[in-house]
Amino acid sequence: MAETYNGYCVKCREKRDFTGEISETNGRRMAKGTCPVCGTKMTRILGKAHNPQG
Numbered sequence: 001m002a003e004t005y006n007g008y009c010v011k012c013r014e015k016r017d018f019t020g021e022i023s024e025t026n027g028r029r030m031a032k033g034t035c036p037v038c039g040t041k042m043t044r045i046l047g048k049a050h051n052p053q054g
Contacts, residue, residue: 005018012038028048030043
């Protein structure tokens with residue numbers, strides 16, 4: 001389920017739209033993908049994941 005996100009590419013030093021997958025680390029949701037121009041890995045923190053159990 002790849003979706004489009006807007007993130008900052010550190011190598012290009014510009015904000016770009018990238019397609020990525022959602023992963024979760026320590027209760028935080030994060031979109032991970034690659035820059036469409038230079039191929040560098042990009043991430044965008046989306047916020048805390050909802051935990052219905054607690």
